[in-house]
Amino acid sequence: MLKVLDTAELGTWVEAIIKAHDVIGIQARADKFDFGPLAKVQDLRLDYDVSLNAPKRFFLLPDEKLFTFKKDEAKSAQAAEPFVLFGVHPYDLIALRQLDKLFEMDNPDVHYLSRRAKAIVVAVDVQKPSAHVFAGCLGFEHVEDSYDILLTKIGNEYLADAATAAGEKLIALGKGFTKADDTHLAARKKIWDENKQALRRHELKPNKAQITAQLEKSYDHKIWKEKARLCFSCGSCNLVCPTCYCFDVADRLNWDLASGERVRTWDGCMLEDFATVAGPHNFRNQREARYRHRYYRKGKYVPDKIGEFSCVGCGRCIGACVTHIANPVEVYNAIMEA
Amino acid sequence: MDRPRVAIFDFACCEGCQLQLYNLEEGLLDVLGLIEPVEWREAISDQSDSYDIAVIEGSITRKEDEERLKDIRKRAKVMIALGACATIGGVNKLKNQFDFGEVRRTVYGKDAEAPHLDTARVKAVHEVVPVEVKIHGCPIDHFEFGTILKSVLAGKTPSIPNYPVCVECKKKGNICRYEYNEVCLGPITRAGCGAKCPTGGFWCFGCRGLLDNPNVDAAKEVMDIYGKTVDDLSGRLLLFNNQS
Ligand code: SF4
Ligand code: SF4
Ligand code: SF4
Ligand code: SF4
Ligand code: SF4
Numbered sequence: 001m002l003k004v005l006d007t008a009e010l011g012t013w014v015e016a017i018i019k020a021h022d023v024i025g026i027q028a029r030a031d032k033f034d035f036g037p038l039a040k041v042q043d044l045r046l047d048y049d050v051s052l053n054a055p056k057r058f059f060l061l062p063d064e065k066l067f068t069f070k071k072d073e074a075k076s077a078q079a080a081e082p083f084v085l086f087g088v089h090p091y092d093l094i095a096l097r098q099l100d101k102l103f104e105m106d107n108p109d110v111h112y113l114s115r116r117a118k119a120i121v122v123a124v125d126v127q128k129p130s131a132h133v134f135a136g137c138l139g140f141e142h143v144e145d146s147y148d149i150l151l152t153k154i155g156n157e158y159l160a161d162a163a164t165a166a167g168e169k170l171i172a173l174g175k176g177f178t179k180a181d182d183t184h185l186a187a188r189k190k191i192w193d194e195n196k197q198a199l200r201r202h203e204l205k206p207n208k209a210q211i212t213a214q215l216e217k218s219y220d221h222k223i224w225k226e227k228a229r230l231c232f233s234c235g236s237c238n239l240v241c242p243t244c245y246c247f248d249v250a251d252r253l254n255w256d257l258a259s260g261e262r263v264r265t266w267d268g269c270m271l272e273d274f275a276t277v278a279g280p281h282n283f284r285n286q287r288e289a290r291y292r293h294r295y296y297r298k299g300k301y302v303p304d305k306i307g308e309f310s311c312v313g314c315g316r317c318i319g320a321c322v323t324h325i326a327n328p329v330e331v332y333n334a335i336m337e338a
Numbered sequence: 339m340d341r342p343r344v345a346i347f348d349f350a351c352c353e354g355c356q357l358q359l360y361n362l363e364e365g366l367l368d369v370l371g372l373i374e375p376v377e378w379r380e381a382i383s384d385q386s387d388s389y390d391i392a393v394i395e396g397s398i399t400r401k402e403d404e405e406r407l408k409d410i411r412k413r414a415k416v417m418i419a420l421g422a423c424a425t426i427g428g429v430n431k432l433k434n435q436f437d438f439g440e441v442r443r444t445v446y447g448k449d450a451e452a453p454h455l456d457t458a459r460v461k462a463v464h465e466v467v468p469v470e471v472k473i474h475g476c477p478i479d480h481f482e483f484g485t486i487l488k489s490v491l492a493g494k495t496p497s498i499p500n501y502p503v504c505v506e507c508k509k510k511g512n513i514c515r516y517e518y519n520e521v522c523l524g525p526i527t528r529a530g531c532g533a534k535c536p537t538g539g540f541w542c543f544g545c546r547g548l549l550d551n552p553n554v555d556a557a558k559e560v561m562d563i564y565g566k567t568v569d570d571l572s573g574r575l576l577l578f579n580n581q582s
Binding site: 029030032034052053057062063229230231232233234235236239240250252253254255257265266268271272273287319320322323324 | 365368369371372484485488489491492497500501502504505508509510511513514516517524525526549550551552553556557559560563
């Protein structure tokens with residue numbers, strides 16, 4: 001369902017949504033933007049460049065209780081609450097789509113999936129490119145599925161594309177929506193084309209297939225060592241990444257030392273002990289091996305698994321790395337030169 | 339099973355970590371149900387005493403303290419270093435930067451030469467005797483203390499992070515201090531505090547000590563990106579991570 005709303009009417013609509021739902025919305029935070037509980041419509045900032053934190057944190061929680069246990073019994077702690085996630089950029093939505101695939105595979109992850117199933121996602125096309133975004137180089141500047149509603153600002157109007165019944169219901173909360181026509185679709189196509197060019201703050205030379213193929217023969221490339229020299233193994237590049245999904249699981253005992261809870265917390269392959277197994281044996285104890293692994297995950301291992309390139313070009317890792325070595329564009333350009 | 343006998347001993351410190359134990363509140367009663375406290379705040383009186391767990395607070399700053407610590411070690415099955423003074427030497431290690439005669443004159447004035455005011459290089463507990471468990475932080479986090487104690491009492495290896503503060507900082511979703519050109523020790527400092535300082539809007543002082551394998555060279559090398567010098571970094575490291 002395609003509708004159009006005058007930007008002047010957006011506030012009333014969002015207000016109605018806030019009244020009816022819990023809303024996590026994009027808003028200003030210090031000199032940046034981030035997602036958080038949206039208390040009032042004035043805080044919503046659809047003109048943002050990039051959110052400090054990727055929206056994955058509302059589905060794969062940084063710290064999460066999985067279940068509580070007593071001697072011979074366990075009780076699931078699963079409790080997904082419905083909410084509206086308002087203002088997700090296309091590249092971040094593509095990242096969520098990838099996580100959906102990964103968490104549905106093999107042993108479906110009920111904790112992640114039940115949150116996803118209950119959430120209504122309102123995506124918005126990018127209005128202002130961030131400092132490091134390169135999603136345009138990857139074709140991830142726009143998205144054509146996986147949203148409940150996609151909003152695109154066209155002049156003084158928002159085109160609202162509701163793709164699901166939940167999305168249509170949200171639109172029904174608004175007043176002043178009018179019918180869209182072909183000119184709106186053409187205008188949106190034009191914005192997608194423009195964003196393909198604008199969301200290229202770093203220029204990736206190879207295409208996705210070329211990167212995956214080149215990684216096949218880049219295991220001993222000198223870049224891994226060169227870059228890893230300055231690596232803290234701090235995991236910041238993992239944890240800010242919208243497509244990183246690794247976690248660790250641990251038990252927290254109560255004072256009776258018999259009952260307790262099982263929790264999971266974010267983990268990352270750059271961390272020194274990530275690959276430590278019983279023994280203890282660490283099969284990636286070299287910084288450069290861990291450094292290399294992340295680029296293989298994004299460019300080859302996950303693509304081999306789900307058929308999609310697993311860096312969406314959000315640029316967050318580039319900004320988060322204190323030593324400025326985490327830029328996938330630099331690395332993938334370099335391996336092409338062999 | 340008999341409750342394990344647990345003794346706490348103070349060396350050079352502010353006793354703030356022991357104070358944190360009282361912040362366990364109801365948890366403190368649980369602790370006392372599981373252990374039998376002995377020697378709370380007292381020196382060894384009965385030479386035959388032995389302990390299942392000896393908790394050492396404070397750093398080792400004098401020859402006679404080293405002897406006392408070795409004696410405690412002989413009687414303890416498990417030794418826990420409590421707080422930054424004990425685990426890494428803590429703020430006390432600042433002293434190692436200076437000439438000890440000058441240190442004594444500055445602190446004690448005309449009494450400086452008195453023999454009982456003798457002083458030596460400050461050491462962390464593990465620099466004198468082997469330590470099984472380190473509970474980091476200045477002060478310690480009482481929640482972490484509880485988690486570690488439960489592991490020890492359950493006969494498990496406590497999991498003490500060997501990843502940097504950045505991990506907890508990112509989990510909290512904080513804005514990195516480096517975004518504002520502030521030197522934060524988070525990338526080389528052991529996590530476990532929940533990134534308390536960056537979450538409060540300050541850089542990390544490094545009170546939990548360095549990681550097992552910190553990339554200090556990288557930290558130095560990137561200072562100029564932020565308009566800082568190696569001295570700026572080294573100065574920050576002195577507070578808790580003086581390696582002398
Ligand atoms: S690797 Fe970096 S640029 Fe790519 S999706 Fe992850 S954080 Fe974004
Ligand atoms: S293996 Fe590394 S790159 Fe992959 S999801 Fe896990 S942390 Fe992220
Ligand atoms: S953010 Fe930078 S320093 Fe930290 S693990 Fe990633 S590449 Fe290494
Ligand atoms: S503020 Fe400090 S601890 Fe947090 S991410 Fe930045 S460097 Fe790491
Ligand atoms: S952030 Fe750093 S200084 Fe602050 S409590 Fe944690 S380890 Fe200590």
